[in-house]
Amino acid sequence: MAGLVQTKNPLVLNLSRHDSLSAEEERILEGVVDRIDSFRAGDDIVLEDSRPSESCLMLSGFSARYHILHDGKRQLTALHLTGDFLDLHSLLLKVMDHGVTALTDCQIARVPHDRLRKITEEQPHLTRLLWLSTVIDAAIHRAWIVAMGRRSAVGQMAHLLCEVFLRLEAVELTDGYSFDFSVTQGEVADMLGRSTVHVNRALQFLRQKEILRWRGPKVTIEDWDRLQAIADFDPTYLSLRKEAR
Amino acid sequence: MAGLVQTKNPLVLNLSRHDSLSAEEERILEGVVDRIDSFRAGDDIVLEDSRPSESCLMLSGFSARYHILHDGKRQLTALHLTGDFLDLHSLLLKVMDHGVTALTDCQIARVPHDRLRKITEEQPHLTRLLWLSTVIDAAIHRAWIVAMGRRSAVGQMAHLLCEVFLRLEAVELTDGYSFDFSVTQGEVADMLGRSTVHVNRALQFLRQKEILRWRGPKVTIEDWDRLQAIADFDPTYLSLRKEAR
DNA sequence: CGACATATTGATCGACTTCAAGTGTAGTGG
DNA sequence: CCACTACACTTGAAGTCGATCAATATGTCG
Numbered sequence: 001m002a003g004l005v006q007t008k009n010p011l012v013l014n015l016s017r018h019d020s021l022s023a024e025e026e027r028i029l030e031g032v033v034d035r036i037d038s039f040r041a042g043d044d045i046v047l048e049d050s051r052p053s054e055s056c057l058m059l060s061g062f063s064a065r066y067h068i069l070h071d072g073k074r075q076l077t078a079l080h081l082t083g084d085f086l087d088l089h090s091l092l093l094k095v096m097d098h099g100v101t102a103l104t105d106c107q108i109a110r111v112p113h114d115r116l117r118k119i120t121e122e123q124p125h126l127t128r129l130l131w132l133s134t135v136i137d138a139a140i141h142r143a144w145i146v147a148m149g150r151r152s153a154v155g156q157m158a159h160l161l162c163e164v165f166l167r168l169e170a171v172e173l174t175d176g177y178s179f180d181f182s183v184t185q186g187e188v189a190d191m192l193g194r195s196t197v198h199v200n201r202a203l204q205f206l207r208q209k210e211i212l213r214w215r216g217p218k219v220t221i222e223d224w225d226r227l228q229a230i231a232d233f234d235p236t237y238l239s240l241r242k243e244a245r
Numbered sequence: 246m247a248g249l250v251q252t253k254n255p256l257v258l259n260l261s262r263h264d265s266l267s268a269e270e271e272r273i274l275e276g277v278v279d280r281i282d283s284f285r286a287g288d289d290i291v292l293e294d295s296r297p298s299e300s301c302l303m304l305s306g307f308s309a310r311y312h313i314l315h316d317g318k319r320q321l322t323a324l325h326l327t328g329d330f331l332d333l334h335s336l337l338l339k340v341m342d343h344g345v346t347a348l349t350d351c352q353i354a355r356v357p358h359d360r361l362r363k364i365t366e367e368q369p370h371l372t373r374l375l376w377l378s379t380v381i382d383a384a385i386h387r388a389w390i391v392a393m394g395r396r397s398a399v400g401q402m403a404h405l406l407c408e409v410f411l412r413l414e415a416v417e418l419t420d421g422y423s424f425d426f427s428v429t430q431g432e433v434a435d436m437l438g439r440s441t442v443h444v445n446r447a448l449q450f451l452r453q454k455e456i457l458r459w460r461g462p463k464v465t466i467e468d469w470d471r472l473q474a475i476a477d478f479d480p481t482y483l484s485l486r487k488e489a490r
Numbered sequence: 491c492g493a494c495a496t497a498t499t500g501a502t503c504g505a506c507t508t509c510a511a512g513t514g515t516a517g518t519g520g
Numbered sequence: 521c522c523a524c525t526a527c528a529c530t531t532g533a534a535g536t537c538g539a540t541c542a543a544t545a546t547g548t549c550g
Binding site for chain 4: 184185186196197200201204
């Protein structure tokens with residue numbers, strides 16, 4: 001269970017990125033997590049069409065929302081890393097419109113819906129911050145739509161890497177411009193909506209231009225400015241500024 | 246101003262699609278709309294990077310969220326019709342990460358953020374329903390991502406039409422399998438992330454197979470079953486069932 | 491009618507997919 | 521320590537989908 005030890009509750013860390021929390025609010029969030037579960041890479045964490053009675057918070061690893069089409073094709077619609085909720089929206093949607101799969105081994109904390117519901121009854125400010133986290137989810141969806149629709153494969157790849165870097169940096173999982181991102185090119189292809197071969201070639205392009213290194217799980221951004229330029233990247237949508245919400 | 250007359254407040258109609266409202270809640274929603282504004286096709290309703298102090302609710306017409314890339318390409322990331330909020334998320338995001346443009350002439354109701362905020366302080370159930378509406382937005386985003394990434398142009402086109410039909414039906418703007426949808430093929434192209442020419446050809450395919458008719462603003466689905474089949478369409482993500490939230 | 495936007499069509503081009511090997515690299519068991 | 525296996529990554533070739541370019545309708549509105 002190495003790597004799990006954290007000073008603060010991950011939910012506190014997550015929400016306090018966007019606004020300050022009172023001591024009282026922190027106390028409440030401490031009590032909201034039920035138990036912790038582990039998953040192996042490839043496991044399903046949440047099933048499509050299920051009706052969860054708790055939501056899942058990532059403590060470590062990477063997971064992704066996915067859809068499978070009738071012809072067997074898969075599309076990932078979101079990537080989750082430490083601190084992210086994977087299915088907070090199930091509190092309101094009731095029925096999952098997608099599954100969630102573990103891309104790497106990962107640990108998640110279970111947050112029972114009745115406790116979240118109690119927060120919505122009694123803690124308006126915390127409720128708004130939880131709401132905010134689903135709204136940021138949606139902003140990321142929009143950025144993906146733009147990238148899929150109107151960027152080249154290389155631009156889209158670069159955009160994803162910019163996003164992942166900043167999101168990991170926000171939870172202190174980067175080391176300079178390096179970070180662990182142990183997903184396969186096939187999985188990246190399913191995020192981008194492209195073929196594995198093409199993802200491979202986009203990465204080769206970025207490597208050959210000395211913008212990126214990616215050996216095994218370790219990604220290093222060698223030229224952040226050019227990566228951003230290729231991606232036409234604007235980080236606004238990640239809402240990484242703290243302000244009163 | 247024809248067509249505006251409605252028995253119920255549009256916000257009541259919107260939220261009561263997903264759960265029942267008390268008389269008290271309906272009364273509160275009646276008082277939440279400030280004024281009504283009109284826009285002409287092509288107008289910007291909300292600007293990217295702005296910090297709105299009110300959110301906009303569609304009363305009539307069609308509008309869309311959009312992003313413009315550095316090279317001038319445009320991608321629409323959401324389509325809004327009667328009853329939809331275009332920027333409810335600005336209540337929490339504070340800064341708009343996209344613009345909203347009027348695709349047709351349209352009327353919108355302004356809902357001041359301070360009144361919405363008051364609801365979040367005092368009305369947990371209404372707050373959850375507002376939250377739900379942003380969460381459905383996100384579910385639609387995911388459906389678009391899947392369609393862009395893993396469906397053919399024809400499948401994607403069919404999927405969009407299935408979605409628009411059901412959403413319009415939910416607000417009683419359909420007439421059997423017909424509805425008004427006066428957007429240009431260029432605008433559809435910007436929703437799908439494809440070229441105008443290709444959208445034209447996808448539509449011709451659907452027409453030639455006698456699945457669809459589309460003359461001027463009027464769309465008629467001639468074969469709903471085959472349209473759904475081509476789209477591989479599952480309406481779950483639209484959350485069109487009423488249940489306790 | 492003229493002006494302008496939108497829709498349609500054809501031809502060409504290129505990005506990306508698919509298919510099919512081949513090349514690591516890590517893990518397993520003898 | 522060395523086969524042997526299993527993935528993942530890489531590469532090349534061929535094919536296709538969809539983009540782009542360029543005309544030509546068609547339609548609408550003043």
